[in-house]
Amino acid sequence: MTRTLTKQSFFARPATTVAPELLGWTLVHDTPEGKTSGIIVETEAYMGADDAASHAFRGPTPRTQVMFGPAGYAYIYFTYGMHYCINVVTGKAGGASAVLIRALEPVEGIELMHARRGIENLTQLTSGPGKLTQALALNKAQNGHDFLTPPLQLLPSTKPVKFEISPRIGIRHAADKPWRFYIKDSPYVSRRSAKN
DNA sequence: GTCAAGATTAGT
């Protein structure tokens, strides 16, 4: 087996396969204000039309359009009247599967992230899907952006990671599916997932 | 047009 898995083919696999492998990767966002980045420590897989918990379950809508496109793009949505969440589209085009990035370990631009979040606590800076988008200044403007080019990128992991599996957080349907993955012992996983 | 629910978070 000599073929290398390119970034593009990496994403074009089932969300349940990509989600755990994304742990340890780095999410970077460059803005005029400065660069912010973090290591992915928590993810969840959403399996499109076959997954009752997915936004794509009832077919394509204007909001979920990018999930039905090719893999490697950002699906960012607004919810609860105050939060954005970011996903990586995975699988083959039309499948509408995606991986929700739920928590990061802060790396670059920590001061900027503190300012954007208005808090001092480092472990709570990016420990949740709504928190990390605020810290990296992600919103609707980045919806549909491909992760292979600046200013929003996903950089491969440099070392293997030890992770655990659990049911997904905050969903009503398909709550039994073990499709949440997180780095064992990381103090940066989301609070609700941690144990609450 | 109307309405309920939501892949969340912070605070009591």
Add this chain to the structure above:
DNA sequence: CTAATCTTGACG
């Protein structure tokens, strides 16, 4: 446990 806050999508 609940309030905050508002977009989306289903219904008609």
